[in-house]
Amino acid sequence: MLLEIAALNGACASAVDSGRLEDWPEFFLDQCLYKVTTAENQEKGYQAGLIYADSKAMLVDRISALREANIYERQRYRHILGMPLIIASPDGTATAETSFIVVRTMRDGHMMVFAVGVYLDKLQRNDAGAWRYAERIVVCDSQRFDTLLAIPL
Amino acid sequence: MVDHARARVTRAQTARDLREIGNWLSCLTKAANTTTPSRENEMDQPVHELPTAAWPPGLTRVPYWVYRDAEVARDEQSRIFEGAGWHYLCLEVDVPDTGDYRTTMIGAMPVVAARAEDGEIVAFENRCAHRGALICLEDGGKSKDFQCVYHAWRYDLRGNLTSVAFRRGVNGKGGMPDDFKLEGHGPRKLRTAVLCGLVFGTLAHDAPDIETYIGPEVMVRLRRVLHKKVEVIGRFTQQLPNNWKLYMENVRDTYHASLLHTFFTTFRITRLSQGGGVMVSENGVAHASTTLAAAKGPDDSYAGMRSDNQGFQLQDPSFMNAVPEFNDNINLQILSVFPGFILQQIHNALAIRQIVPRGVDSMDLHWTYLGFADDTPELRAMRLKQGNLAGPAGFVSMEDGAVGGFVQRGIAAADGEAAIVEMGGASAEGSETRATEASVRGFWKAWRAQMGV
Numbered sequence: 198m199l200l201e202i203a204a205l206n207g208a209c210a211s212a213v214d215s216g217r218l219e220d221w222p223e224f225f226l227d228q229c230l231y232k233v234t235t236a237e238n239q240e241k242g243y244q245a246g247l248i249y250a251d252s253k254a255m256l257v258d259r260i261s262a263l264r265e266a267n268i269y270e271r272q273r274y275r276h277i278l279g280m281p282l283i284i285a286s287p288d289g290t291a292t293a294e295t296s297f298i299v300v301r302t303m304r305d306g307h308m309m310v311f312a313v314g315v316y317l318d319k320l321q322r323n324d325a326g327a328w329r330y331a332e333r334i335v336v337c338d339s340q341r342f343d344t345l346l347a348i349p350l
Numbered sequence: 351m352v353d354h355a356r357a358r359v360t361r362a363q364t365a366r367d368l369r370e371i372g373n374w375l376s377c378l379t380k381a382a383n384t385t386t387p388s389r390e391n392e393m394d395q396p397v398h399e400l401p402t403a404a405w406p407p408g409l410t411r412v413p414y415w416v417y418r419d420a421e422v423a424r425d426e427q428s429r430i431f432e433g434a435g436w437h438y439l440c441l442e443v444d445v446p447d448t449g450d451y452r453t454t455m456i457g458a459m460p461v462v463a464a465r466a467e468d469g470e471i472v473a474f475e476n477r478c479a480h481r482g483a484l485i486c487l488e489d490g491g492k493s494k495d496f497q498c499v500y501h502a503w504r505y506d507l508r509g510n511l512t513s514v515a516f517r518r519g520v521n522g523k524g525g526m527p528d529d530f531k532l533e534g535h536g537p538r539k540l541r542t543a544v545l546c547g548l549v550f551g552t553l554a555h556d557a558p559d560i561e562t563y564i565g566p567e568v569m570v571r572l573r574r575v576l577h578k579k580v581e582v583i584g585r586f587t588q589q590l591p592n593n594w595k596l597y598m599e600n601v602r603d604t605y606h607a608s609l610l611h612t613f614f615t616t617f618r619i620t621r622l623s624q625g626g627g628v629m630v631s632e633n634g635v636a637h638a639s640t641t642l643a644a645a646k647g648p649d650d651s652y653a654g655m656r657s658d659n660q661g662f663q664l665q666d667p668s669f670m671n672a673v674p675e676f677n678d679n680i681n682l683q684i685l686s687v688f689p690g691f692i693l694q695q696i697h698n699a700l701a702i703r704q705i706v707p708r709g710v711d712s713m714d715l716h717w718t719y720l721g722f723a724d725d726t727p728e729l730r731a732m733r734l735k736q737g738n739l740a741g742p743a744g745f746v747s748m749e750d751g752a753v754g755g756f757v758q759r760g761i762a763a764a765d766g767e768a769a770i771v772e773m774g775g776a777s778a779e780g781s782e783t784r785a786t787e788a789s790v791r792g793f794w795k796a797w798r799a800q801m802g803v
Contacts, residue, residue, distance in 0.1 A: 233743065238584055245584030245719040247743040249734050254666030259738075265610035265662045268749045341587040341714070345751040346743035 202281045202293050202320060205328045210276035210297075218263065221349065222256035225330045227323060229253055233335040233350055234301070236314070247346055259349065269347040271304040274311070281318075291320040299350055301343075312350055314338045323331060367652050371652045385397050405803055409791035411768040414761040417593035423710050430689050430800045431707075433456025434554045435635075436563050438691040438704050439463040439540075441718070443580060444490060449507060452490040455706045456551070460485050461540065462496070463549055466507045471544060473551040475537040483536065506797045545578035548702075550691075564687055565631030567780070571637030571638035571685050574676055575695050583733065584719035588742040592689070592754030594707040595797070597715065600750050601686050602793050603702075604628050604639045604784035605773050608652070610753060613745040615658050622785045623651040626629055626680070629780035630788055634795030639686040639784060643674075670737035672697035688796040696746070698729065699736035711758050715751075 205224065212220040225231065232246035250256050263269075279296035286292070294315050301311035319332035335350045405413060416422055427449035431437065440452040440463050451464035453476055460476035476484050478498040485496045485505060495512065496505040502515035511532045519525025540551035543560040550560050561569055590597055600606065608615045608622055615621055627644035642723060652658035664670070672681075675698060685693040704716040719741070721733050740747045761767070771794070773788025778795045781788050797803075 212365060234584070235586065238586075242721075243584045244730070245734055245737050247586060247741050248736055251735065252666050255669060255735075255738075258666055261662065261665075262613065262745050266616065267609065268612075269752055286462045290596060331497065340484075340585065341589055342742040343589050344591055344742075345588070345748035347748055 198286060198291060199281060199283060201328055202283065202291060202318075203278075205320070205330075206278050206281060206316070209330075210278055213350075214276055216273065218223050218260045218348070221260065222253050223326045225256060225333070226323065227253045229232050229256075229330060230332045230334070231256060231330070231349075232333075233337065233346065235337045235340040237340050239334075239336050247342070250350060256349075260320045262346055267347060269345055272348065273302050274348055274350075275302070278320045289322055290331075291318075293320060297350070309343060310335050311343060312339075314350075405627055405798075406768060408776050409794050410770065410772040412685045412794060413768045415765040417596060417758065417761060418710055418765065420710055423707065426707070426803060427457045427459075429802065430797070432459060432553050434552075434557055434800050435689050436543070436550045436552045436557070436560050436687065437689070438702070439542070439549045439551045441580065441582065442471065442488075442544055442549060443582070443723075445471055445549075447492070449494055449672075450490070451486065451493060451496075451507075453486050453488065454704070456553075459705055460484060461551065462509070463542070463551065463645065464507045464509075464601045470541055471549050472508045473540040473542050473549075473644055474505075475540075477537050478503055479511055479535040479537060480514075485777075498699070505536070507538055509537050520601050543632065546572055547580055548576065548691075561568070563633075564636040564799065568631050568636035568638045568685060568687075569630070571640070571683060572693065574678075574680075575683065575685075575693060575700065577676075579723040580700075580720045581723045581725070582718055583721045584737070586717045586719075586741055587707075588717065588751055589717040590713050590715055590751055590754055592713065592758040593710055593713060594705050594713040595793075596754040597705060597713060597750070597792050598689065598692075599690050599793055600754060601684060602637050602639075602789035604789060605786065605787055606753075607746075607784075609655065610749050611746045612658075612662070613739070615652055615655070616662050621649065621652065622783070623649050626679075626682075626784060627780065627782040628784055628786065628789050630778050630792035633770075633799065634778050634792035634797075635688040637789040637792055638683060639789065640680045641682040641784070643679045643681045668739055670697075671732060672730065672736065673732065675729070688793065688800075694740060696739050697736050699740050700730050700733070701740055 209221065209224040229252065231248065231250045233248040234246045248259065250259065260273040277298040281293040281295045284292040284294060294317055296315050298310060299312045300308055302308045314335060316331055317334040317336060320328050321331045323329045367550050405737050437456045439454050439461060444452045445463060445465040448465050448467050454461050454463065461473055462476045463471060463473040466472050476486055478485050478500065480501055480503050481500065483498055483500040485498050495507060503511060504513040506512050514532065516524065516527055517526050538553060540553055542549060542551045545560050564572065591699035626640040628637060628639040630637045668785055681697060682696045692703040694701045694703065700720040702718040702720065706714040706716065708714055719737060721730055739745050742748065742751060771787045771790050774781055774788050776787055
């Protein structure tokens with residue numbers, strides 16, 4: 198199970214980092230929760246997120262907005278993922294925590310550590326038996342975001 | 351410090367005199383001639399004279415050096431942030447009980463806002479009177495009093511110095527001189543005002559009260575939204591790569607919203623062809639722009655523009671679901687108070703944005719997402735989903751985060767040039783159309799008044 202979940206994390210990050218953004222929502226169940234927040238918001242119990250999607254369709258919409266609507270400078274991410282920590286795995290589901298570092302490289306070559314934090318994931322197998330995210334809360338250690346958060350973390 | 355300020359006052363007066371005599375063109379030429387050599391010798395000249403005299407008459411041109419000059423930034427700190435303006439500090443609900451406090455910034459100045467024993471919300475500079483260390487290190491909390499960590503000097507909740515460690519020395523040796531008076535020392539205290547659940551502060555103890563500062567028209571717009579107890583539902587900080595004024599201008603720029611932001615236009619959240627308008631207070635300090643709900647039927651006024659992307663369809667449009675909650679048909683209202691306070695209502699997405707400059711080409715935008723304490727679960731769920739429009743990752747706001755940087759980089763070699771702010775004429779008065787830059791001109795009216803330019 199550990200290797201399966203690590204593989205899912207790697208595949209999801211690879212879709213984002215290589216610019217295959219349209220593939221990214223496919224790692225989620227149709228009914229899901231994806232939220233980007235910060236450690237401080239999480240500790241205080243604040244509900245809002247920088248990104249807050251409660252369906253796979255909303256994730257698809259975010260990608261199409263990035264492709265067709267939004268204005269932002271060309272940039273790419275590189276995710277470095279930690280080993281997933283499996284918290285619980287009752288029948289057919291799993292809860293996992295995985296640390297991440299995202300380095301962002303802008304079109305002019307400027308690089309920065311853009312986000313560091315932990316994915317709090319709830320996973321389930323889909324009908325085909327593959328692990329998918331039922332919930333992914335992206336908890337960033339810092340509350341400060343440089344310029345904008347366009348590409349999902 | 352005093353000499354510096356006096357020099358600036360003299361220069362500002364000179365500027366006013368010159369403005370009356372000279373014309374914009376000759377001034378601009380002069381500016382170009384005087385700034386270029388000083389930039390060549392920048393390493394040798396610690397401070398170059400600003401071409402203040404070249405400020406064009408009227409409000410329709412903004413010289414680009416105003417976004418780039420370190421001396422302007424220093425003057426803004428003394429004249430605006432520590433000067434005549436009122437500044438947002440925190441929410442009343444951040445400090446509900448005695449001893450609750452929150453720390454914030456007014457420009458470069460760190461500030462503590464606290465609820466005192468008598469229930470008043472007070473504020474003082476977050477700086478120990480002894481060696482200048484921060485008194486409070488946390489964003490907020492609860493305390494009986496404050497103690498500087500460096501040498502344990504203590505302050506009460508109002509920022510009064512109450513004790514000095516080893517003031518009498520040890521065994522009769524050391525200690526402070528006998529004539530050292532506690533009451534003669536302490537951090538600077540602010541005058542505070544609570545308005546619609548917002549806490550504002552100013553160092554100008556003789557300034558007009560906050561409601562006069564904002565003006566009656568915009569006060570109505572403020573009360574419209576903040577009419578009952580709010581609840582914080584999220585806090586984020588967006589670091590923007592631009593001078594703080596570029597962001598505030600963007601907020602007050604009713605002209606750009608539907609042109610830059612495809613989302614607004616495509617989904618008819620705000621279009622210039624929708625009803626609404628902009629109001630600007632007499633002194634230019636406050637503005638409020640509104641957009642009414644879209645009329646039914648076709649609207650071809652944006653045909654052919656990038657921002658009207660009719661091919662763009664949402665698979666899950668549920669996050670666009672909204673309910674009118676202010677007994678009117680205003681879809682969107684953006685309100686600002688010079689220099690750094692913004693209140694946002696986009697459908698049911700409510701937020702406060704606070705501007706904190708961090709150098710000539712950098713600023714922090716502190717977002718506080720709000721709901722009301724009595725939100726139904728359904729309404730709260732709507733706010734969370736509509737939150738996707740605003741903030742650092744907002745379908746709309748992310749572009750405002752980037753566009754200031756585009757200007758800052760674009761003007762890097764344009765100290766002798768000026769921006770054009772002429773949509774809708776030359777006045778800073780309110781208007782029934784948002785195809786105007788009246789509110790941006792209002793910003794400069796307030797800025798120039800407080801800066802003495």
